Amino acid sequence: MIPREVVVVAEHVAGELSDITLEMLTCAREVAFPLGWHVTCLILVDDPKPFQALPLASDRTLIVTDAPLGSFNPAAYTRVLLHLLKDLSPRLVLLGNTSVGMDLAGTLSLGLGAPVVSGCTRIRGEGERLSFTSKLCGGKLLARTDVGDGLAIALVMPGSYNRELGMVDRVPPVEIRASPVSLEALPVRFLELVEPKTEDVDITKVPILVGAGRGIQSRENLKAVEDLAEALGGAVCATRPVVDQRWLPRTRQVGRSGMTVKPRLYLALGVSGAPEHVEGMKGSDLIVAVNTDPDAPIFETAHYGTTVDVLELLPFLTERIRASRGR
Amino acid sequence: MKIAVILRQVPDVVQELVIAADGRSLAKDELTYITNEGDEHALEEALILKSRHAATVTAVSVGGDEARDALATAVAKGADEALLVSIPLERRGDNHGLAAYLAPAITSGGYDLVLTGVWAADQLDAGLAGLLAVQLSFPYVGGLTAVAVEPAGNRATVHKEFPGGRLGVMEVSLPAVLGIQSAEQPLRYASVSKISQAKRTMQVKEFRGSLPNVEGVHVSRLTKPEASAKADMLQGDASRVAETLVRILRERGLV
Amino acid sequence: MGKLPSGEKILSCIQCGMCSGSCPLGYAMDYTPRRMISALRAGRIEDLYRSDAIWLCVSCFNCTFRCPVGVQITDRLIAGLRVDLLSRGVGVPSELATAFERTARYGNPFGESPKKRDAWTKDAGVDIRVVRDGDSAEVLWWVGCFGSYNKRNQKDSVALARILTALDVDFGILGSDERCSGDLPCSSQGEEGLFYELHQKNMQEFAKRKFKTVLVGDPHAYNAFNKEYPRLGTPLPVRHHTQFLADRAPELRRQMRKEIRMKVTYHDACCLGRRNGEYEAPRIVLETIPGMKLLEMPRNRENALCCGGGGGANWLDSFIWQRTRVPLPMQRVQEAAKTGAEILAVSCPLEIPRFEDAVKSAGLEGRLKVLDVSHMVADGMGLLGGT
Numbered sequence: 001m002i003p004r005e006v007v008v009v010a011e012h013v014a015g016e017l018s019d020i021t022l023e024m025l026t027c028a029r030e031v032a033f034p035l036g037w038h039v040t041c042l043i044l045v046d047d048p049k050p051f052q053a054l055p056l057a058s059d060r061t062l063i064v065t066d067a068p069l070g071s072f073n074p075a076a077y078t079r080v081l082l083h084l085l086k087d088l089s090p091r092l093v094l095l096g097n098t099s100v101g102m103d104l105a106g107t108l109s110l111g112l113g114a115p116v117v118s119g120c121t122r123i124r125g126e127g128e129r130l131s132f133t134s135k136l137c138g139g140k141l142l143a144r145t146d147v148g149d150g151l152a153i154a155l156v157m158p159g160s161y162n163r164e165l166g167m168v169d170r171v172p173p174v175e176i177r178a179s180p181v182s183l184e185a186l187p188v189r190f191l192e193l194v195e196p197k198t199e200d201v202d203i204t205k206v207p208i209l210v211g212a213g214r215g216i217q218s219r220e221n222l223k224a225v226e227d228l229a230e231a232l233g234g235a236v237c238a239t240r241p242v243v244d245q246r247w248l249p250r251t252r253q254v255g256r257s258g259m260t261v262k263p264r265l266y267l268a269l270g271v272s273g274a275p276e277h278v279e280g281m282k283g284s285d286l287i288v289a290v291n292t293d294p295d296a297p298i299f300e301t302a303h304y305g306t307t308v309d310v311l312e313l314l315p316f317l318t319e320r321i322r323a324s325r326g327r
Numbered sequence: 328m329k330i331a332v333i334l335r336q337v338p339d340v341v342q343e344l345v346i347a348a349d350g351r352s353l354a355k356d357e358l359t360y361i362t363n364e365g366d367e368h369a370l371e372e373a374l375i376l377k378s379r380h381a382a383t384v385t386a387v388s389v390g391g392d393e394a395r396d397a398l399a400t401a402v403a404k405g406a407d408e409a410l411l412v413s414i415p416l417e418r419r420g421d422n423h424g425l426a427a428y429l430a431p432a433i434t435s436g437g438y439d440l441v442l443t444g445v446w447a448a449d450q451l452d453a454g455l456a457g458l459l460a461v462q463l464s465f466p467y468v469g470g471l472t473a474v475a476v477e478p479a480g481n482r483a484t485v486h487k488e489f490p491g492g493r494l495g496v497m498e499v500s501l502p503a504v505l506g507i508q509s510a511e512q513p514l515r516y517a518s519v520s521k522i523s524q525a526k527r528t529m530q531v532k533e534f535r536g537s538l539p540n541v542e543g544v545h546v547s548r549l550t551k552p553e554a555s556a557k558a559d560m561l562q563g564d565a566s567r568v569a570e571t572l573v574r575i576l577r578e579r580g581l582v
Numbered sequence: 583m584g585k586l587p588s589g590e591k592i593l594s595c596i597q598c599g600m601c602s603g604s605c606p607l608g609y610a611m612d613y614t615p616r617r618m619i620s621a622l623r624a625g626r627i628e629d630l631y632r633s634d635a636i637w638l639c640v641s642c643f644n645c646t647f648r649c650p651v652g653v654q655i656t657d658r659l660i661a662g663l664r665v666d667l668l669s670r671g672v673g674v675p676s677e678l679a680t681a682f683e684r685t686a687r688y689g690n691p692f693g694e695s696p697k698k699r700d701a702w703t704k705d706a707g708v709d710i711r712v713v714r715d716g717d718s719a720e721v722l723w724w725v726g727c728f729g730s731y732n733k734r735n736q737k738d739s740v741a742l743a744r745i746l747t748a749l750d751v752d753f754g755i756l757g758s759d760e761r762c763s764g765d766l767p768c769s770s771q772g773e774e775g776l777f778y779e780l781h782q783k784n785m786q787e788f789a790k791r792k793f794k795t796v797l798v799g800d801p802h803a804y805n806a807f808n809k810e811y812p813r814l815g816t817p818l819p820v821r822h823h824t825q826f827l828a829d830r831a832p833e834l835r836r837q838m839r840k841e842i843r844m845k846v847t848y849h850d851a852c853c854l855g856r857r858n859g860e861y862e863a864p865r866i867v868l869e870t871i872p873g874m875k876l877l878e879m880p881r882n883r884e885n886a887l888c889c890g891g892g893g894g895a896n897w898l899d900s901f902i903w904q905r906t907r908v909p910l911p912m913q914r915v916q917e918a919a920k921t922g923a924e925i926l927a928v929s930c931p932l933e934i935p936r937f938e939d940a941v942k943s944a945g946l947e948g949r950l951k952v953l954d955v956s957h958m959v960a961d962g963m964g965l966l967g968g969t
Contacts, residue, residue, distance in 0.1 A: 013489055020490075072495065074468055099470030099488050102445060102506070106457025106467070109423070115544050116453040131547075137448050138340050141353075144548040145451065153453075187466035187500040191484070196492035204491075208581065217692070218677050220899035224939075232582065244368075244509050245676060251492060259492055265581050286579060288572065289558060292733065295343075297552060304575060305558030308565045309733030311935065315942050316569035324573055324582045341688060341695050361687070404671070516679035518668040519686055520775025 003151070005090035006032045008058065009081065010043040011072075011100045014193065015050040017043075019260065020096035020158045022166025025057045027123055027156050028094055029165070035125045040088065041172075044080055046070030048176050057168045066179035068186060074103035075188040082111045083181045090151065092123075092130060097155035098256065108153055115147045118155040119275070138274040139297035158256065159279035200251040201235045208234025209263045211254060211281065212242050215270020215291060215310055219247045224314040225269060231321040237261065239277045255280035269310045273298025328382040328480050331433055332373045332406070333443035333455065334397045336360040336390030336419070340448065344551075351546045355416060360393045362400070365444020371510035372474055373442050374405045380476055383407040385436060387534075389414060389425065395531065402525040403517035409531045410436075418538055420449040426458035427539040433463060438502060439480060445469040445506030452544055460504035468499055469506025476501070592659060594651045595619045601645035601655055606888055610906040611635035615645050615655045618663070627666075636663050637675060638902055640910070641770050641893025643856040647884060656857075656893070657770065664772025681767050681897045686776055689761030690727040691897070700725075700757040702736040707968050708747040713754035718792030720752035721826075724807075726800040727762050728931035734938070735931040741960035742799060742823055748837060748963055749830060753797070759787045763798075765806035765853075766932075767894030777810070785816050796820045799956070801853035801930045802892070808858055822854060824929050824955055828863035834870040839964035841873035846958070847923035848876065849914065849937070850886035851930035864929045864955050871962040877921040887914050891932040911940035919950050926952045 006028040011018040021041070028039045041058035043051050047070070048063040064084065068076045081104065085093060093108065095101030097119055109116045119134035121142075130152055132145045203209060210229040212222060222236070229236045236252065243253040254261055255277040266284035271277060273289070273296050281287070282301050289302035290310045299305045306313070338344060338353060339361040345354040373384045385408040386401035388394040398409040410432065418424055433441060441463070443456045460467030472494070473486040480501065487495040488508055499505070517525075561568045576582045595616075602614035613621060613635040621629050630636065645655040653659065668674055674682075684693040703710040713719045723746070729739040746753045762768070764780035788796075796818050798804045807820035827834060846868060854860045861883045868876055881887050890910030895902060903909070915937055918926040926937055937952040960966050 013491070013493060018490055072489070073497070075466055098490065099445075099508070102454050103457065103467065103469050105453035106422075106426075106459075107461050109453050110458060110461045117544050118450055118452060118454070132544075134451060136451065137338055137344060139552065140340050140344055141346075142550045142552055143451055143546045144550070145544045146547050147544055155453075187503070188468055189498040191496040191498055193489075194486075194494040194496060214693075218897060218899065220903070240509070245513055245680075253492070256490070260490065265576065265579075286581070287558075288575075294560075295551075299558040299560070300552055302558035304561060304572070306561040306568045306572075308563075308568050312565040312733055313569055315939075316566050317572060320569050320573045321576075321582050324577060341693060342697065343695065513676045514679075515671060516668075516674050516676075516682065517671060518682075518773060518775050519779055521669060521671065523775060523779075 003089050003091040004035070004037040005040060005088065006037055006092045006094065007040045007042050007085065007088060007090045008094045009101070009104070010041055011096050011098065012043065012045065012051070017051070017054070018096070019163050020098055020156065022163035023158060023161040024094045024096065024156050025166035026161040026163065029057050030161070031092065031123050031125045031130070035128070037091065040090070042084070044069040044077055052174050052176065053171055055168050055171050057166050058172050060172050061174045063174065063176045064179055065176060066183050068183040069179065071190040071193060072100050073186065073188055073190045075186040076183050078104055078107040078111070079181050079183060080179050081108055085112055093151065093153045095153065095155050097157045101155050105153060105155055112151060114151040114153050116153040116155065117145050117147065119157050120154045121157050121160040123154055135275045138272065139278065157275055157279065159282050196251055200249055203235055203237045203252060203254065204259050204261055206235040207263050208232045208265045209237050209261055210234055210267045210269060211271055212236060212238045212248070212269055213271030213277070214239065214241050215272070216242065217270070217311070219245070221311060222247055224311070224318070228314055228318045228321070231318045231325065232265070234263070234265070239271055239274070268298050268302065271298050272296050273301060328380050328440065328476065329385070329436065329438045330373045330376060330382050330440045330442060331385045331387055331436055331438040332366070332370045332401070333429070333441065334366045334370065334386060334388045334394070334401065335363045335447050335455070336394050336397065337363045337448040346549050346551070351549050353549070360390060362397045363444050363447045365446050365507060367514055368510040369442040369444050369507040370401055370404065370406070371512065371514050372507050374515065375511055376440070376474060376476060377405065385410055385438070387412060387429070387432070389429070390419070391416065398531060399522050399525040399529060400517050402529045403521040404515055409529050410534055411531050412534045414538065420447070420451050422450060422452050422455040422458050424538055426455055426462050428536055429459060430462035431536060432534045433459070440483070440501060441465070441504040442507055445471070445508050451546065454506060456504050456506040463504065465502050465504050466499055467504045467506070468497055470508045471505055472509050473511050474505060591653050592619055592622060595653050596651055598650060600648045600650065604644040604648050606642060606644065606910060607638050607640065607902070607906050607908065610908070611638055615659065618659065619653070630663060631667060631672070634905055636660060636667065637898060638905060639893060640888055640890050640895040640902070642852045642888030647856045661770050661772055665774050668772045675898055675901045677897045677901065678767065678771060678894055681894070682773050682776060685762050685768060686779070690731055691762065691767055692727065692731050694731045696761070697758050699730045699760055700755060702730060702739055703743070703755070706740045706743045708744050710743050711754040712757035713791050713793070715790040717754070719754035720793065721746070721795045721797050722791060722793035723753050723755050723797045724760060724763065724803055725755055726798060726803050726931065729799050730760070732931065732935070734935050738799065738931065738934070738954040738957050741954070741966065742956045744965040745827070745956060745960050745963065748965060749833060756787060763803035763806040765810065766800070766802035766892070767897060769806065769810055770892070771894035781811060781814055781816070785811070788818065794819065795826070797823060797826050799823050799931060801851045801858070805853050805857055822860065822863070822929070824854070824864040824867050825860060827956070827959060828866040831866055831870050834867070834959060834963070838870065838872050838962045840962055842871050842958070842962055843873040844925050845875045845877055845923045846925040846927050847879050847918050847921045848927045849889070849918065849933065850883055851928065851933065852886070852888050852892055854929055855886060856884055864927070867955055867959060868927060871958060877923050879917045879921055881917065887917065889914060889933050889936050891936050896932055909940065909943070911936045912944050915940045915944050915946055915950060919946050924949070924951065925958070926950055927955050927958060928952060929955050
């Protein structure tokens, strides 16, 4: 018999489920519901308390506890997961296309003999077959892939599914188990979690953000971006490459492994729209993108766009906004 | 300490990507390659480690002819050894196959650390680093922004990125495979003359084996993202666009 | 010192200090050109490598121009030191390294696709022929990276294309076969290897085509083809567009359709003026425009103040600003405004964005416009409709 279960491997930090977990639950439900399959949310943790009464959109919540599972540890996670997933024998395992999921995919794939599809933005069950859509090459390509009838592992791209639908109005049956395997003598040890430095502006709390991408060209041009942000009463944030150049501090980075922001206005300047950035800002109320490349993927996410040169636009825009505010 | 860095050649997205007639792959003639960005950061991190410890760095370059250029750049930047692993275009992006193929070459090198980018632009299956770690029976952690090796050389302390700007500090027993997100410093520059000197003088070892046949994932269709979800494009010159934009913002009470 | 090109010239330095005194950023350098030479003579080259002064040079050529014994300070001493630093792989500001990497990979410092190099021609409103392998054209127009990719400069490329068409010139461009000439940011910034590579590739492309003149809009490309390529044994018949148009001044005058009753001052680009001795051509061209009044800034011709963007400094603005706090372009636009001019005419594509920004920072918006000479000529000829 073909297995009829989808397992979502939950991600959590400091006692809270991460957004990607809820997004994966939405994805799992979308696949499982029409096929009459069953969704299990699997949470590995030291203390089950914060998680046992959550109204998750799963058919059951399975919490596995052990002290080394308190913080994410790839060695501990894979040891537990290999054991459990063999037992559960699902059809589909969902991981986040995140720093956590990516640590697990390889070991689970080889350990369970299952194919992995990464960067998934959409998963569909067609009859009993699964089909996956993934983003490749900085979002410039979409690949459709099919896998065989056995277990498949998918890495779900953050921001692809609505996280609101990952919670419902009832708490599913919750089962708490101790880890089925010993977690001693692990080759990886978690030492501590370091919270981001708070001296700088908290970009997650600013209602207007001006995002600078590679198209800004030089550190010098950031001045004009800052002027615009100031005129708008907002703050400057950036894509990873800009932060990697040390033009702005890490605390200003938006996207995967940076901040997830949902301001009222996100003005993307010279941002190409690579998925790792887009996942951190696509929830913004209004997105305006400026990029000379009309094919830049950012225009799929933006509500408004323009291909005029950003350096040319900046002074006009700043001036008009100042004039508008002065009125 | 011996460090191996794996550098992959991936499609350069600055050039337009053209989908081949089969509808499932990229047109070969139109493709240009670039070293995967994460792998460049892995090389930088390895060279930073080399500057702190007595380490040798082996650059392992995977791809076609252009992979040779990546080796020259790596040597110009400070890598000590160069190993070329040629694979056909059709097998790019198949990390299961690549991990199995690379494993014997890495094993025979006796490395303490294997670094590579946590992610590759053309990646469709699991990340290479994690798969390679399983093939080598090494531990693996990825998404790293800093690596420090204990003086005794049997452990590394790493910084792993989590969402929300948080960092996890972890300790990993060596040997290990590490997936680098970004190096601790901006990438160093190798001048063109140093690269051409490296091209002339470097000793490239070539790894030859037979690519294992792995039942992986199959692309049934490759497409460009649809234009349907496109932004409303504002027309006119910079001044016109600025005017329209301010009107939109004002209508929404944003200015 | 013997390793440095024209090291023997450096030995003839009389330590008069003319170089240091004439350097617009000399006061911010711990090692001025004179002190650099004295350190070299004392065998203290390591001290120079530790100094930021080497990256403060904006290639204005004041020192070289004024040196009484002819030491090639900009092109040989500073460039030589930069070559040395680059080969050691240390101290290259990261903005510049990025520009180098992009130029090596894509043939332009912006990291744009080489295939899109002639994309601007689509909206030019006139036919612009791409001269292919084996083809010929009387005038082979080298559009340059800024003219091809930078939106602020593309309009001037369009203007020049229309002028050439109106003058019935048999011209064509290299399209996607054109790459950076290598003068900016490569040769004077010390990336000699990259310069040689670009030189070789570009000469291969030239060799495939027949032409009588190479026309350039960027004085840096002019310098590369006029001085550096010949030094490597490959002379080219190059004209800057102001020279090309000055040669045709009578024809321009005949074709003028419109009076431009404006006061104009011309900024001498360092690379065209002090570096290559061309001061008159742009002025001759401007004089063809009816109604226009040409005013001179006190510092003109060989005394002109630099825009601060030469020799790759265009990529080092923040690096230089942090160490000098003097915005050269801002000083220059203030000088221009003081003459009473309404237009600051320029002949180098870098100056358009640099001076336009400075005009805004100096609060001169609405009072001073920055325009390329070619743009003004096209305006006078009534060719700017639809741009």
